[in-house]
Amino acid sequence: MGSWIIIREARLFDGREKVIENAVIVIDPSGYIRDVGSEGSVEYPRVENIIEINARGLTALPGLIDAHMHLTGFRTGDVIKEPLLTPYETLVARCVVDLESLINAGFTTVVDAGSVIALGLKQAVEEGSIKGPRIIAAGLPISQTFGHGDTHYLPIEYVDYRTTKLNDPIKSLICDGVDECRKATRYALRMGSDFIKIFTTGGVLSQRDRPEYTQFTLDEIKAIVYEAEAAGRFVHAHAEGSKGIINALEGGVKVIAHADMIDEDGITLALEKNAVIVPTLAVSEHIINYGAELGLPSWAIEKENELYKHHVDNVRRAYREGVKIATGTDFWGGVKAFRHGDNALEIVLFVEKLGMTPKEAIKSATTIASEVAGLKDIGAIEKGRKADLILIEGNPLDNIKLILSKEKVKLVMKNGKILKNGIEQ
Numbered sequence: 001m002g003s004w005i006i007i008r009e010a011r012l013f014d015g016r017e018k019v020i021e022n023a024v025i026v027i028d029p030s031g032y033i034r035d036v037g038s039e040g041s042v043e044y045p046r047v048e049n050i051i052e053i054n055a056r057g058l059t060a061l062p063g064l065i066d067a068h069m070h071l072t073g074f075r076t077g078d079v080i081k082e083p084l085l086t087p088y089e090t091l092v093a094r095c096v097v098d099l100e101s102l103i104n105a106g107f108t109t110v111v112d113a114g115s116v117i118a119l120g121l122k123q124a125v126e127e128g129s130i131k132g133p134r135i136i137a138a139g140l141p142i143s144q145t146f147g148h149g150d151t152h153y154l155p156i157e158y159v160d161y162r163t164t165k166l167n168d169p170i171k172s173l174i175c176d177g178v179d180e181c182r183k184a185t186r187y188a189l190r191m192g193s194d195f196i197k198i199f200t201t202g203g204v205l206s207q208r209d210r211p212e213y214t215q216f217t218l219d220e221i222k223a224i225v226y227e228a229e230a231a232g233r234f235v236h237a238h239a240e241g242s243k244g245i246i247n248a249l250e251g252g253v254k255v256i257a258h259a260d261m262i263d264e265d266g267i268t269l270a271l272e273k274n275a276v277i278v279p280t281l282a283v284s285e286h287i288i289n290y291g292a293e294l295g296l297p298s299w300a301i302e303k304e305n306e307l308y309k310h311h312v313d314n315v316r317r318a319y320r321e322g323v324k325i326a327t328g329t330d331f332w333g334g335v336k337a338f339r340h341g342d343n344a345l346e347i348v349l350f351v352e353k354l355g356m357t358p359k360e361a362i363k364s365a366t367t368i369a370s371e372v373a374g375l376k377d378i379g380a381i382e383k384g385r386k387a388d389l390i391l392i393e394g395n396p397l398d399n400i401k402l403i404l405s406k407e408k409v410k411l412v413m414k415n416g417k418i419l420k421n422g423i424e425q
């Protein structure tokens with residue numbers, strides 16, 4: 001059991017609407033927020049041994065959430081050589097380092113949209129063996145044959161987890177037809193998936209397909225959604241082309257990742273279904289800016305250059321029309337680009353490219369992103385929620401770029417436990 005913790009004199013943004021100057025946050029020993037409000041309106045616990053944190057000059061925000069990323073341990077853009085030539089244990093060790101970087105950058109939850117390593121490290125984080133954000137993991141993503149998750153340049157038995165001899169962290173389950181889709185979904189659940197990840201279109205990092213190609217039939221998507229929901233989960237789809245986005249939404253998919261070519265019909269349907277879009281602008285920026293230098297295949301860089309401007313315009317329209325937009329970087333690790341720890345870039349891009357206010361962008365990274373994680377008790381600094389919060393030097397509501405600096409993230413708390421504390425008292 002921990003102690004009571006009281007944070008005083010913070011500027012606070014609750015992750016929804018409310019900004020409180022001179023705020024007090026009371027955290028109980030079980031890691032929940034017992035009370036929050038302006039000084040004088042909050043009841044202090046009548047116990048001894050209270051840890052008090054003076055947050056003068058700091059802004060309290062809910063812990064940040066990356067709602068679409070991958071823990072792979074890759075360190076370059078060469079997604080072909082990395083899994084083939086790097087020992088698996090090396091990849092795992094690098095992911096452990098990446099998780100610590102994420103904590104230092106203020107991320108208390110990550111949604112891993114496909115990686116076997118994430119499934120294993122989730123337990124290591126939960127039991128406290130390693131330091132890291134809460135991991136919500138898809139585990140094995142589900143792809144059709146010749147789908148975005150079917151790495152075409154490898155023999156197909158190397159791609160499917162059930163037959164592979166390769167230790168690639170981003171293996172898939174390959175299935176075609178309603179029955180195989182059901183079985184693959186059940187298999188992913190058997191492996192421990194928190195949600196089901198599928199591909200309903202082609203993409204940038206798959207050589208022989210294109211973002212506008214549709215993948216899986218509506219019946220296949222519905223079968224996967226049925227099986228996921230039967231087990232209390234939901235489906236998160238990689239969907240870039242307009243038709244594949246509509247298929248996903250009609251099939252009952254709750255989270256649309258990328259959404260590059262979302263059109264008016266897709267926007268209407270996303271609103272009707274209360275779906276969330278995770279546009280993953282950060283990875284596109286990095287592919288364009290650093291892809292060639294980092295050894296990403298040239299066919300991928302060409303596709304990205306073609307797409308990006310339309311991608312931003314389309315997502316901006318969806319945002320203006322009221323679709324919920326959450327932050328997700330699609331970063332997979334790396335040294336110069338795609339690096340875990342730099343994930344707040346997506347928040348800044350929401351301000352710069354989508355025209356959000358800093359408050360709205362932080363809301364996208366907290367309360368809205370918590371929906372993509374499927375969690376109701378995180379994402380906001382509110383009474384009764386888990387105490388996942390960060391203290392940042394200065395006022396990111398005025399200058400969103402402050403959120404990019406790990407040095408300015410002074411304190412990081414997850415489940416009421418302080419995982420980083422750089423405050424001089």
Ligand SMILES: [Zn+2]
Nearest residue numbers: 068069113330
């Ligand atoms: Zn992804």
